[in-house]
Amino acid sequence: MAVAAVVIFVCAYAVLVTDKVHRTKVALVGAGLMLLLHVSNAERAFFSERTGVEWNVIFLLLGMMVIVSILRRTGVFEYVAIWAAKRTRGRPYPLMVMLCVLTALASALLDNVTTVLLVAPVTFLVCQRLGLRPAPYLMAEVFASNIGGTATLVGDPPNIIIAARADLTFNDFLVHLAPIVVVLMVVFCLLCRWMFRSYFVYDPERAASVMRLDEREAITDRRLLVTGGVVLSAVILAFVLHPVLHYEPAVVALLGAGLLLLVTGVDPAETMRDVEWSTLAFFAGLFIMVGGLVETGAIDRIAEAASTFTGGSLGVATMTLLGGSAVLSAIVDNIPYVATMSPVVAELAAGHGESGQVLWWALALGADLGGNATAIGASANVVALGLAEREGQPIGFWEFTRYGVVVTATTILVCMPYLWLRYL
Numbered sequence: 001m002a003v004a005a006v007v008i009f010v011c012a013y014a015v016l017v018t019d020k021v022h023r024t025k026v027a028l029v030g031a032g033l034m035l036l037l038h039v040s041n042a043e044r045a046f047f048s049e050r051t052g053v054e055w056n057v058i059f060l061l062l063g064m065m066v067i068v069s070i071l072r073r074t075g076v077f078e079y080v081a082i083w084a085a086k087r088t089r090g091r092p093y094p095l096m097v098m099l100c101v102l103t104a105l106a107s108a109l110l111d112n113v114t115t116v117l118l119v120a121p122v123t124f125l126v127c128q129r130l131g132l133r134p135a136p137y138l139m140a141e142v143f144a145s146n147i148g149g150t151a152t153l154v155g156d157p158p159n160i161i162i163a164a165r166a167d168l169t170f171n172d173f174l175v176h177l178a179p180i181v182v183v184l185m186v187v188f189c190l191l192c193r194w195m196f197r198s199y200f201v202y203d204p205e206r207a208a209s210v211m212r213l214d215e216r217e218a219i220t221d222r223r224l225l226v227t228g229g230v231v232l233s234a235v236i237l238a239f240v241l242h243p244v245l246h247y248e249p250a251v252v253a254l255l256g257a258g259l260l261l262l263v264t265g266v267d268p269a270e271t272m273r274d275v276e277w278s279t280l281a282f283f284a285g286l287f288i289m290v291g292g293l294v295e296t297g298a299i300d301r302i303a304e305a306a307s308t309f310t311g312g313s314l315g316v317a318t319m320t321l322l323g324g325s326a327v328l329s330a331i332v333d334n335i336p337y338v339a340t341m342s343p344v345v346a347e348l349a350a351g352h353g354e355s356g357q358v359l360w361w362a363l364a365l366g367a368d369l370g371g372n373a374t375a376i377g378a379s380a381n382v383v384a385l386g387l388a389e390r391e392g393q394p395i396g397f398w399e400f401t402r403y404g405v406v407v408t409a410t411t412i413l414v415c416m417p418y419l420w421l422r423y424l
Contacts, residue, residue, distance in 0.1 A: 090207025325366025
């Protein structure tokens with residue numbers, strides 16, 4: 001069965017890479033084959049926390065998509081787009097830096113998927129105003145969201161898994177990971193100047209026209225904006241207070257979406273048309289395929305091989321874990337990877353006493369930053385590609401990946417001396 005799981009996943013991945021078949025079709029066919037060949041079954045695919053569909057991710061996306069759909073009617077995204085363009089005087093590179101920094105900060109408090117859902121509409125609008133191609137800006141924001149989310153316990157789902165397994169607190173993540181994330185963001189912003197240099201075309205006329213706009217005029221429904229703003233603020237607060245309230249982000253997002261639909265009187269049918277159903281279906285199929293790899297022990301074997309390779313050296317274990325996690329998280333979703341790898345890391349860390357805690361930071365950095373490498377490496381990546389396709393600005397697998405690999409390689413290389421000098 002392990003061979004069948006690997007063959008199905010590799011073939012599906014190969015088709016995804018070609019960009020010739022829509023990714024949702026590929027994921028659903030791959031998931032169907034996993035079930036057809038009994039690599040997995042309905043119980044494991046739909047109800048298992050370890051090998052099934054990650055329903056928390058699916059319903060978090062659904063709830064936030066509904067909230068974003070309602071907020072879009074207020075004109076608030078146009079307001080923010082004009083405000084950002086005016087603050088940067090319409091200059092492309094400063095605009096990208098501003099959007100990336102705001103995205104990274106938001107991702108440290110929210111999960112990176114929610115942040116991308118909120119910032120993407122602003123990106124499309126400001127690029128349209130300035131005559132810029134939105135793809136580079138959207139990709140840069142996704143990279144920034146994955147980097148920024150690394151800084152805190154709630155910023156990226158793998159961090160929550162690591163915190164539970166290693167008994168780490170919100171402050172632990174701030175103390176140990178926030179400093180390197182700040183450095184990574186500085187490096188990343190400089191990297192963007194080089195990677196996307198051909199897209200930074202300044203149009204003085206368009207910039208001047210934007211500077212003459214009054215962003216306050218973009219607001220079309222102030223009452224709906226106030227209501228939506230209050231609900232969204234409550235949702236964000238509940239996300240931040242997750243360690244205290246113990247409500248899953250998916251539950252909070254669905255409650256917020258339901259409350260907003262109830263109190264605003266917006267037509268649910270119109271709102272549901274804005275939901276990225278194909279993206280949700282892709283996630284479901286992908287989770288089932290990855291679950292097949294976990295179920296048959298394919299990922300366990302890789303984890304055990306990595307453990308054996310270290311030979312008892314903490315330094316070798318740390319660097320192997322950092323680099324190996326980055327590579328594997330680029331191929332499979334980092335949530336099931338971290339869930340599978342956590343017991344292995346716990347065993348390795350226990351053998352080194354208190355100094356073994358560095359292994360948890362290596363796992364977090366590798367898994368979170370490795371998600372930037374490919375178009376399916378992290379949930380935020382998939383969501384961004386779905387939004388771009390909906391706006392008629394599709395981003396291909398290789399277009400995303402050729403930038404993502406550079407970002408991942410650079411950030412991982414920066415993390416190596418940080419871990420070595422601070423902990424080893």
